[in-house]
Amino acid sequence: MQDTNDLRKVVIEPVTRVEGHGKVTILLDEENKVKQARLHIVEFRGFERFIQGRPYWEAPVLVQRLCGICPVSHHLAAAKAMDRIVGVDTLTPTAEKIRRLMHYGQMFQSHSLHFFHLASPDLLFGFDADVAIRNVIGVAAKHKDLAVQGVMMRKYGQEIIRATAGKKIHGTGAIPGGVNKNLSIAERDEFLKDIEQMLEWSRGALKIAKDYTVENLEMLAPFGSFDSNHLSLIREDGAMDLYHGNLRAIDAQGKSIFDQVDYSDYLDYISEDVRDWSYMKFPFIKSIGPENGWYRVGPLARVNACDFIDTPEAEAARKEFMAVTDGKPNNLTMAYHWARMIETLHSIEKIHELLLDPDLQGTDLLLKGDRRPEGVGLLEAPRGTLFHHYKVNDDDQVVMANLIVSTTSNNEPMNRAVSKVAMDHISGKAEITEGLLNHIEVAIRAYDPCLSCATHALGRMPLTVRLLDHEGNEVAQKST
Amino acid sequence: MSEHTITFEIDGVEVRASHGQTVMVAADVAGIYIPRLCAFDGLPPYGSCRVCTVKINGRFQSACTQPVAEGIIVENETEELLEFRRNIIDMLFVEGNHFCMFCEKSGNCELQALAYRFGIAAPKYPYMFPADRNVDASHKDIFIDHNRCILCARCVRASRDLDGKNVFQFVGRGPGKRIAVNAQAKLVDTNIDVSDKAVEVCPVGAILKKHVGFTIPIGQRKYDHEPIGADIEANKQ
Helix, strand or coil: CCCHHHCEEEEECCCCCCECCEEEEEEECCCCCEEEEEEEECCCCCHHHHCCCCEHHHHHHHHHHHCCCCHHHHHHHHHHHHHHHCCCCCCCHHHHHHHHHHHHHHHHHHHHHHHHHHHHHHHHHCCCCCCCCCCHHHHHHHCHHHHHHHHHHHHHHHHHHHHHHCCCCCCCCEECCEECCCCCHHHHHHHHHHHHHHHHHHHHHHHHHHHHHHHCHHHHCCCCCCCCEEEEEECCCCEECCCCCEEEEECCCCCEEEEEECHHHHHHCEEEECCCCCCCCEEEECCCCCCCCCEECCHHHHHHHCCECCCHHHHHHHHHHHHCCCCCCCCCHHHHHHHHHHHHHHHHHHHHHHHCCHHHHCCCCECCCCCCCEEEEEEEECCEEEEEEEEECCCCEEEEEEEECHHHHCHHHHHHHHHHHHHHHHCCCCCCCHHHHHHHHHHHHHCCCEHHHHCCCCCCCCCEEEEECCCCCEEEEEEC | CCCCCEEEEECCEEEEECCCCEHHHHHHHCCCCCCCCCCCCCCCCCCCCCCCEEEECCEEEECCCCECCCCCEEECCCHHHHHHHHHHHHHHHHHCCCCHHHCCCCCCCHHHHHHHHCCCCCCCCCCCCCCCCCEECCCCCEEEEHHHCCCCCHHHHHHHHHCCCCCEEEECCHHHCEEEECCCCCHHHCCCCCCCHHHHCCCCCCEEECCCCCCCCCCCCCCCCCCCCHHHHCCCC
16 A cells, blocks of 8 residues: 555545535655545544433434434434334324325425535536536526525425424424324415425426436446445335335345345344544445445435335336436445435325325324334435434433435445545645536545535535645645 | 402403402402413412513412402413413423423423414423433322422422321422432432322423323313413403
């Protein structure tokens, strides 16, 4: 291994237009060849520790404070684990459907936020467009309709969360064994009024993502791309199910690694590696090992892993998506955007279906069973599979918590993407421009990482770039 | 003897009261809210929190312990007293570990409701973050979170005077003062029952029934729509 002291270091800190705080370091040799590129997550919060000693029913409300973007995912994953703790394996139909509605509302708002506000500046203006316009303000100025759609779609999802959880951010709706409220007819009718508009805008966003990917396929296909395994929850019949299911892992060619695994047994299948340069762990599939057992999660993995989607428009979109790779898993990093918009359409189709279901007005909200000492809850959060695991003592206090957050699973893939882009676009260049460095961020952004969640840490993820010579002296710096 | 034999003034409003009533009770009847934390209907006055401090004929007094007297001039909603009360509430927040964001008492908590009523968005004093507060979850139906205790003694008085049990008592002095159950014992070692008044009266999230958690949705909690004291002010003629 080359002594890294002889290398120049480029640091992108903080990474922008992602959730949380992280940095990228790129080591260059004297010919400006990239020797190493890494994404470091520099936050640490320790939720798993300070939940210890708290009563178990507090967990769904406490742990969601990990995040302000998709707290519902943590709220519901913890509630699912606590369902097990209170001995409830199947919720009442009303409780299950209210939670699903909350979750699809969450998926809809989070995906919309990412696509319209975080990712679209790169897609609309180009990766190395003028940084002055390559931002959400630039989008609002040039594509006002899209900026407005993004805001309104996000608002619709947030209002669904408010109606089901009590608040748009950090609500209390899901409680161990069920929910604390149903959906009133008045609330339902309010959502039904705008559903056609939301469907229409979701179709439009899907078309933008699809057309962009197909039209630029030649450029995007190698961009930060690599073969990988894919992991997702899957319904028993193989359908995509974002709220509940069993674990399925496939390899880059679509071959099954494991399938229909009860997620309570996740520790038999998934393990986590620790590396000294990042606070974020590196999960991997045990049977393959840490070297090659890493996997991707999130929209791309879910669309790849499922056999079908149970809503008609999203299923038609999935077929188009899979046709690009002849039915084999799509391993393009930039295909995440297209997959994310398929899920956005799926979510709003699901919301429509649920709003028409009279079970949402049911009054049977809560069940109770025999207390258990341990519970695992998984769901598919906007960014991928989310694991919550708790042990509770006889005094009802949490004594152990283990969270594997979506972005943590995507840690190795994001590092691979960073490495690939650095090699392809930066290596050997005499001058490293802001636009070139943004290529790195574009690859990271495709994963819609939430670095706060991933390290169970707090903050935004702005990115600064520092160029250091081989003696560690700063040559240049870029901040955004 | 007529029902109202005493006449006095609160903030310029004439109030009629009976002999032996406290200023707080007379104000309640008249629909004038005097903020409070340790005072509780059905428990003897205690006068420890000082949130109900008013000025009577120019002197600071706790309204919950001070009996009415003919012709007294009571100041209640003056800027001086509002500031005084804000400071007390502020100090109560920083002295303990009050995390409203995941406290199941949120929306039903009198301390939180007072902070909202007084427009306190964040305490102005530095947080003390005491590290010696523990949770007693030993009882199967009840738990105590000492992080949130404000030492109002409602539980002490309710257990002694209403439940006839004496489950709670204070130990320690000054900053070390805390609520305890029968000296070294845990809650499970006492004869407390989930139906005891002592469990009901806690104004904050320090003594709670287990397994209740967040069953009341946001929007249906006590102070979600009306500020604390609105029920008393509704009595105003």
